[in-house]
Amino acid sequence: MVVGDHGQVVYRAAFGWRSSGGAREPLRADDIFDLASLTKVIATTTATMQLVEQGRLELDRPVADYWPAFAANGKAAITVRQLLTHTSGLPPDLDLSTAWSGQQSGLDRAARIRPLGAPGTRFLYSDVNFIVLGALVEKVTGEPLDGYARRRIFEPLAMADTAFRPPRGSLARVVATDREEGELRWGEVQDPTAHRMDGVAGHAGLFSTGDDLARFVRMLLGHGELDGARVLAPETVALMTSPQALPGGFRRGLGWDMTSPYSTAFDAAFGPASFGHTGYTGCSLWIDPGSGRFLIILTSRLDPDGHGDAKALRVSLAQLVGPAAGPPGVVRVSGGPR
Helix, strand or coil, X not given: CEEEECCEXXXXXXXXXXXXXXXXXXXXXXXEEECCCHHXXXXXXXXXXXXXXXXXXXXXXXXXXXXXXXXXXXXXXXXXXXXXXXXXCCCCCCCCCCCCCCHHHHHHHHHHCCCCXXXXXXXXXXXXXXXXXXXXXXXXXXXXXXXXXXXXXXXXXXXXXXEECCCHHHHHHECCCCXXXXXXCCCCCCCHHHHHCCCCCCCCCEEECHHHHHHHHHHHHCCCEECCEECCCHHHHHHHCCCEECHHHCEECCCCEEECCCCCCXXXXXXXXXXXXXXXXXXXXXXXXXXXXXXXXXXXXXXXXXXXXXXXXXXXXXXHHCXXXXXXXXXXXXXXEC
16 A cells, blocks of 8 residues: 655555465565556546547547447447546446457447447446547557557656556566466456457556556646656646536546545545545555545455455545545555565
8 A cells, every 4th residue: 555645655565465375475565466447547548638638539529530430339429528437328348248359359349339328318337438448549649558658658657567468577576366267367457358358458457556656646646747747737637637517416537536336435535526546456546636645555356266355445544544534643654565
């Protein structure tokens, strides 16, 4: 876990083990985790908003204007904003009931998929929304999502351990995720759809460390800039993290969560101006821009049997760290196993 206050890291520590099987190696604070749906906000939302800022994408323009094949089966009216806010009407995931593989196969299925309802009528969290956004990044820039994110987000922010498909030189620090056919999975994305899409998709596939995520959060708290590197304009950060009007009484920014069924561990503890996101592997981050306080939790809850639960941990830590809990108290920065 990494805790920040007034935009600076004040607590950094690791607990437990890198894996449940084999040699019991203590987890270290610089180990690398499968971020699952944190991919949506760290890579895909940031890339999308950079393109909005540049005028290469428009939030209220139909997705089909940029990707004509996406208009199939009643999707011609879905906008970029509706993808970012999960109000597109698209189903939660691609069909995995039949065998398919390859990134292009996934995108072809996303282009053909049928919505479950009219756009703008309800909030329905959907990985497909961000698979499509990842495709838009590639179609508008001519670069694959992983290459674009590395060049325009990770490298400028010196996020050296953040990548889709971790390089072989980093595998010794990657935390085991779950078991696949009886073998511990190391360094390959756990999400079944992203796995079929060769590990690079707009909704999942990113790996990172607490240290790198803290740099990303500090960039947001710095209104789009960190250590002289500007990734987003201040106006873009403000827009991205402002509540959008959603059906059902939910509050979300563009890409970012605020008040929804996925944020209950954090929104009450951190207050109404806070925002963040969670991931299926047990990872999460939450940010309060008013106090500059943030909480990053990286876990591998699916190792070994796929049934671990990080919810109680999230609630406890949010209540300890969130602004509503008062000052963070005695703080410690530690890089070793705890």
